[in-house]
Amino acid sequence: MTEATSPDVAAGKPILIHDPSLRDGHHAVRHSLGAEQLRAYALAADAAGIPVVEVGHGNGLGASSLQVGRARLSDDEMLSITREALTTSKLGVFMLPGWGSIADLDNAISRGVDLVRIGTHCTESSLAERHLGYLRERDVEAHAVLLMSHMASAEQLAEHCARLAGFGATGVGIMDSAGHYLPADVTERVTAMCAAVDVPVMFHGHNNLGMAVANSIAAADAGASILDACARGFGAGAGNTQLEVLVPVLERVGYRTGIDLYRLLDAADVAERELMPAPPTVDSLSIVSGLAGVFSGFKTRVLDISAREGVDPRDVFFELGRRQAVAGQEDLIVDVALALRGSATGTADRRASRV
Amino acid sequence: MTEATSPDVAAGKPILIHDPSLRDGHHAVRHSLGAEQLRAYALAADAAGIPVVEVGHGNGLGASSLQVGRARLSDDEMLSITREALTTSKLGVFMLPGWGSIADLDNAISRGVDLVRIGTHCTESSLAERHLGYLRERDVEAHAVLLMSHMASAEQLAEHCARLAGFGATGVGIMDSAGHYLPADVTERVTAMCAAVDVPVMFHGHNNLGMAVANSIAAADAGASILDACARGFGAGAGNTQLEVLVPVLERVGYRTGIDLYRLLDAADVAERELMPAPPTVDSLSIVSGLAGVFSGFKTRVLDISAREGVDPRDVFFELGRRQAVAGQEDLIVDVALALRGSATGTADRRASRV
Incomplete structure (x- = not known):
């Protein structure tokens, strides 16, 4: 992010990389990451210049529970450790209304979070209204994402994104939670969403059909300017978009991320060694x-x-x-x-x- | 293959899947596959209806050596075991002139090979002339592939493909040996190649940039009708195009492979369990x-x-x-x-x- 305005990276369209390795990756290891693991990866991601590092229980703030699994560390511990490690990267958190509450938001804000993402099922954007409103009042950057988005049409997603922007989200987007999309599906949806809102549009892919990187490039080509990706694809099942593949591919086709390639590869090596038993594969x-x-x-x-x-x-x-x-x-x-x-x-x- | 002409699969454009798991995969395990491993996978691939099963040392006929590694089994053993296992799938072999010779071709023909592929560096198609001529004389189906194809322009590849067809190849194509391509690169090259020849055009991808499946779809969209893919991507480094991902994605976008999805997934499970220590990942x-x-x-x-x-x-x-x-x-x-x-x-x- 710090390099995003330097002359040599302004040549191409900037893409903001949002890295949920320490949140979505948690799904792959039953929310078991410890303090040293969070610190090691956060330091490496920060050194690479990754704009946003998201941390937390896989299901977000307040979700640690018997029902979806108890996290090894509390939300407070995870936020404090990551906050301390980051110098230029923003600290992000994720919250699903119902699992997390306004009290959880308050707490995250007091721990120094820079960016909060509120997620809802793709057709239930109204559930985010109260939380987005609260974050706007508190002057905290708030994005909103629609989960399982393949279950809604391009028109529906555009409509829900417009509503979310109206609720105060300064970034809106979709997750391909089931890893179902092919590039043409993404192009259609992101194009409609970009036409419907004036705020940045984001895309979050999963690799079930081997298409996470290609889908992310399709999203950028259709106008998305925020892309999610995880080191080595760290995430449940087939994993997420692989961060250290996506970034150089984006750069090669003319986008600019401001991320240092070698340090990014180093961070991915740290992730493979420290966070996961093995990188995800497509079974x-x-x-x-x-x-x-x-x-x-x-x-x-x-x-x-x-x-x-x-x-x-x-x-x-x-x-x-x-x-x-x-x-x-x-x-x-x-x-x-x-x-x-x-x-x-x-x-x-x-x-x-x-x- | 047996289902390729049935009414319900003729609705889309047919794509012939060529499976080099038991040849290119050998690079990932130092050419060490044994008889039971070859048999197990060949039986499973045959049951799924995979049109061509290619077997051999990673570098093809005659290549087992101190220099590139000795294979556990001889060419004769590999051919005999696989021939015996296949009922409807064709038996394929690969040969690089220099490693393999006319004597190796003779021997493979006597072992019942159905399809021989001759490979050369992308700008050295003339090296294949004698071998393609010999295979034509012997009335054996012969394809020709250009390796490291990203090092040549679309025009050069088209010209070399036309020469190879002139030498008697009844299928011509390119390998993305370095895993360098993005879909637009493939589209440009395959389009030029298809315009230059009247025989089927093939594409063989590697997954270094997470693009093997997307590149293969781009190849099909540009007119390729033969696609290579390996079970779980079994191959050196980041691996090849993942077969059991490619096939359902092709079917979803309207192509027809004649392959049974569940049996294909079963074959991939056999491959993961029997052939490799772990599926390839993108490091x-x-x-x-x-x-x-x-x-x-x-x-x-x-x-x-x-x-x-x-x-x-x-x-x-x-x-x-x-x-x-x-x-x-x-x-x-x-x-x-x-x-x-x-x-x-x-x-x-x-x-x-x-x-």
Whole structure:
């Protein structure tokens, strides 16, 4: 960010890189990152000049719980450690209304957070109104993101983004939470969103179909100016857009990020060594959940229930996709598995319809 | 393949998938695959309906040697085992003139090979003339591929492809050996190649910049009708195009492969379990070699020599790229490392020019 206005990087259109490795990556390690891990990566990311470093429980402020998993560190600890490590990078946090509250926002502000992102399901932007309003009152930079965005049309997303900007968001965007998009899908949606708002538009990809980098470039080409990416793609399942791949590819096609390539690669090496057992790869069930358009966080329960009921977990994912299951509707997995078990048709028939 | 003419798959343009997992993947495991491994994957690929299964030493027929590594099994053993496992998939082999000879072709034909691919450096198509002529005489299907193709212009590649077709190749194409391409690069080159020949055009991607699937789709959109891909991307460094991702993405955008999705995912699971210690991931040096346009097979020697001479291996890769190093020129690594060590300028200057 500090270099974003220097002459040699102003030649291309600037893209602001937002790095949620220490938040979204938490989903891959059951929210278990410790103080030394946060510090090591935050220092490396700061040294590389990454504009925003987001930290927290995978589900954001206030989400540490038995239901979605307890984080090793408290929100306060995570914010303090990361705040101390960052010199030029902004400190970001994520919050899902319902998990987090106004009290959590207050607390994050008192810990020195620079940028708060409020997330909602793609068709429920109104849930963010109160929180965005509060952040505006407190004069804290606030962005808003729509999750599972492939479930809404370009027109719907544009409308919700316009509403979020009206609520005070100074940046709006979409997450491809299920890793379902191909570049043309992103182009259509981001184009519509950019036409609907005057604030920066962001895109957050997942790599279930091997398209996270290509989708992110498509978003930039369609007008997005904030892109999310994680070191080594650190994230659940097939992982997020790989940060240290995205940045040089952006630079090569003419965008400017202000990030130092060698220090960025160093940060990614730190992430691989310190944060994760192994970098994410695209396994077969990640591909299926991406094709089906289902959040890959369902994977463990789909596998367990499918084994118990003797059905093919791939059939379960595709059926969940048809029923438009979203996070919080994990009870649907049992319904679907029972329905498939009871179905008289063989799997061969079902298979043909997937391809 | 067997389903390629059935009514429901004829709706979209057919794409022939060529699977070199058991040949190019060999680079990732020092040519060490054994009989049971070849058999397990070939059976699974055949069951999925993959049109061509290519087998052999990573560098093709006749290449097993001290210089590039000895294969665990002989060419004869690999061909016999795979031939026996395949019922509908064609048996393919690869050959680089110089490593392999007419005698190797004879032998492969006697072992029942269906399709031979002759590879040359992108500007040396004439090296394939004699071998393509011989295969035409013997009435064996023969394709020709240009390696390190990013080093040649679209016009040059088109010209070489036309020559190869003139030599008798019934399929011609390019490999992105260094994983350097972005989709627009592929579109430009494949479009020119398709305009220059009447035979099917192929594309073979590597994933150094996270673009292997997107590049392959760009190739299809530009007119390519043969695409290479490996199970889990099995291959050296960042790996090849991931087969079980590419196929459903192709189907989703309207192409038809005739491959059964579930059996394909099963085959990829077999590959992950039986063939490789772990699926390929995109590490920092793979990114650098892709950006620099250098074959990632240089990695181990670049690391060794850089450590010995006290220089940054990333600088070495970028300088090798500027010098247009190709396989066989490994001696350049020492020259480059010594030149960098002797250079008075700090690495900071060199870094800035990379980004």
